[in-house]
Amino acid sequence: MSTLEIDRARKLYGDLEVLKEVSISIGTGDFLVLLGPSGCGKSTLLNMIAGLEEISGGEIRIAGKVVNDLSPKDRDIAMVFQSYALYPTMTVRQNIEFGMKIRGVSRAERDKAVKTAADLLQMTHLLDRKPSQLSGGQRQRVAMGRAIVRQPKLFLFDEPLSNLDAKLRVDMRTEIKRLHARLGTTIVYVTHDQIEAMTLATRVAVMKDGVVQHLDDPQSVYDRPANVYVAKFVGSPSMNIIPAKLEVKDGNAIAIIDIPGAATAQLAGIPVSSQAAAKYAGRGILVGIRPELFSVTGAASAQKLSVNIDVVEPTGPDTLALFQAGGVEVTARVPPRAVAARTPATLAVDTAKIVLFDAETEQRID
Amino acid sequence: MSRSTPLSNRIENWLPRLVLAPSLLVVLVAVYLFICWTGWISLSSSMIVPKYDFVGLNQYVRLWSTPRWHTAVFNLFVFSTLFLALTTGLGLLMAILLDQKIRVEGTLRAIFLYPMALSFIVTGTAWKWILNPALGVQKVVNDLGWTSFVFDWIAQPTFAIYCVVIAAVWQSTGFAMAIFLAGLRGIDNSVIKAAQIEGASLPRIYRTIVVPMLRPAFLSVIVLLSYIAIKSFDLILALTNTGPGSATEMPSTFMYSATFRRDQMGVGAASAMMMLMTVAAIIVPYLYSELKESRDGH
Structure with missing residues (x-):
């Protein structure tokens, strides 16, 4: 022992x-x-x-x-x-x-x-x-x-x-x-x-x-x-922390992210308790999305973001695509040659793995 | 352009040599040329002025049949052994104690190092008074009430040489300490921590790990102290003036008095050569083994 x-x-x-x-x-x-x-x-x-x-x-x-x-x-x-x-x-x-x-x-x-x-x-x-x-x-x-x-x-x-x-x-x-x-x-x-x-x-x-x-x-x-x-x-590139607004529709939490030059993204299916959703409804929060949660094809149920890609950084096995969302720079890990710099792209997000944080205390919202 | 570039390059190449040339020249003439000259004189019959004849090893025979020279050699042996052992030992001990992250370390270091800033003449004069039975330690202790206390080594032929040792140790210990302290500061602290975790006591850590790591510091200390020991001249003159009688005669004082007081330049030169050979016999193998080892990468 x-x-x-x-x-x-x-x-x-x-x-x-x-x-x-x-x-x-x-x-x-x-x-x-x-x-x-x-x-x-x-x-x-x-x-x-x-x-x-x-x-x-x-x-x-x-x-x-x-x-x-x-x-x-x-x-x-x-x-x-x-x-x-x-x-x-x-x-x-x-x-x-x-x-x-x-x-x-x-x-x-x-x-x-x-x-x-x-x-x-x-x-x-x-x-x-x-x-x-x-x-x-x-x-x-x-x-x-x-x-x-x-x-x-x-x-x-x-x-x-x-x-x-x-x-x-x-x-x-x-x-x-x-x-x-x-x-x-x-x-x-x-x-x-x-x-x-x-x-x-x-x-x-x-x-x-x-x-x-x-x-x-x-x-x-x-x-x-x-x-x-x-x-x-923890994680490299690190998790994207995107300022957003939380809204509740029919008891489901939806994160609303402003994207410059495109329609606002509405991400549903975020794992968060109904009490927390009710507490933060209508308030600003931080949405944490790992770069690999983005994908170009995306499953049928996946939520979508229309963005303008700024920079593309190929790393070999995959490519890092950088774009603006919610007023910060966001990194997405996508397959090589899936997107091009300075062009619009539609990225799917696996919202089941998104983490929400309180905008003030920066603690996780469960 | 094509001309000035090679010229400035040439100057750049030659500059280090030019800068070093004067000191090299001075060393060649003042050290090596005069060593050769002294060697030559020691084989001549020179008395009051140099004479350039050849009498073989006669002066060496005369030197070694002089009882005063035997005293000098014996004294040098006693003095350098004790001086080296005590200075190295005390210096190391003080450095280890100072290295225990104590308060006012800077002040203590300065105090211990301060004697080094004095000339041996000052040290000798000061200790002459301190050791004088009528003025110094003995008088103070007597005045305090211990009237039977006697400390008159400086007046006794058998013990006077130990007084020289005391003064020289007092002067040089701080210097040895400073070198050891620098060595100790260069040791990675985690080595000591690792040994502590393995259960080694502090004395054992120092004995088996730290002190062996101080080999380069020992090299510096021993080389510098041996040279101080063998050239010691001013300290003797100021402290005992080779007395009582000739009890504290050293090879250096012998050489001086033979050459310049007793008009026996040949004997003086022979004694100088004996000193040179002694130094060489001790230092050269030591340097050789240390430097060879460091070249092999230890």
Whole structure:
């Protein structure tokens, strides 16, 4: 059992509150990603879990045990750092063994553990090299090997892929995912890269200004973001947030979007409760539409928008078409060559996946 | 156009060489030429003025049969060993303590580094008074009530050399500390955090991880301190003036008095060559091994 419960954890530096009553709870084998821009408090939270930063308020429990006053070594955790944090004067083998030596593990057991970890990470041939003789990806592998031999209750990763180049990052990402599948250990992973969060996590906590904005599984965060901030942070290109007006006809919510030089679009079939529809009827709201919800052909039931395409950006597998609607620029992901720049087009929208937000609080309307 | 471009290019190519040429010339003449000249003199029978004859290794034989030279060599050995060990050790300890994110670090650093700004003459004179039994530490402790306290090393031939060590350590420790501190600041903090998570105690982290990472700083400190130790001359003159008797004679003071006071230029030159060879024997292999390793990429 290796659960992690963060219960109203706070962090203060003098009068500055960098974490405001953060509560997160994950189960055994979960892969929690703390996602947010720099300065959102995600690394501080990770350091608090590790015991490298004091907890100013609240509680953190690992496997049901309060660890607030435990030193890092007694928390049964292992951490992988962004800068790898390998000991430069030791060989790879000595780096991996270091922790076991300190804990007084016998030589035979140490050798066995090193061999297992080296086999798992395919770095047996690197064991007698110094970190300076390794590439970035190999160093990261050694750092993970050092964490694995600890057999901890909890793995902590602090932006482990940020220092790698784009291609290696994708490879290492897969490797981390595979590692998690094999070891089944609970992982907390900090990153500012939303793709890493989407691909790796079983739970994502999107953070901003020391507050968890949304905590859920990645697909739910993507499909039904809790607020406009999360909607824009997760997904690339990000979700279109279009100012519109909500009207109710025969109990059905209809979003009305102004489109310059064309008829107003009336989107029906938006999933929203009748109470909420009644509350917001006749008021301005924000309509969140992912770029891939647009299509050129469209199903029979789909709602339609007549727009003038400004710019077309081909990306290869598909094309991004940019147009104006509701006073903002909107991006649609359509098949290659489906539309042309500076020409009118009719786009269908899968309204069943549209998300509505309050225009003032920017919170999701359910 | 076609003419001026090559000309300006040529100037650009030659400019670094032109700028470096005067200092290179000065170093060649003032250092290497005079090393050769001293070597030549050490093989001649020069007394009060240089004489350009050849007497083989006679002056070296005379040098090594002078008891005063033996004292000087022994003193240099004692002095440099203690000076290097104490300065490096204390400097490292102070740097580690200063690196613990303490308050007023800037002020403390300036205080510790300040002795380095003094000349050895000032240090020597100040410590001569501090160590003087009738004026300094002994008097203060006696006046405080401990009348039987005795601290008169500077007046005792066996202990006087340790007084020189104390003054030199006081002067140079701050400097060693500054270099080590710079080295410590260059160490990635997460390395220490990683070791902490693995359960290593702070002393162990420093012993097995941090100090080995300071190798380049050790190189700088040891090279610079050895050179200070071997050339130490003004400190001795100001502090003990090679006394009591010749108890604190050092090779440098021996060389000076042989050449300019006792009209034995040949012996003086021979002692200078011995010093050069000592330095070379210590520094060259050390430099070689360190530089070779860094070229191999460690």
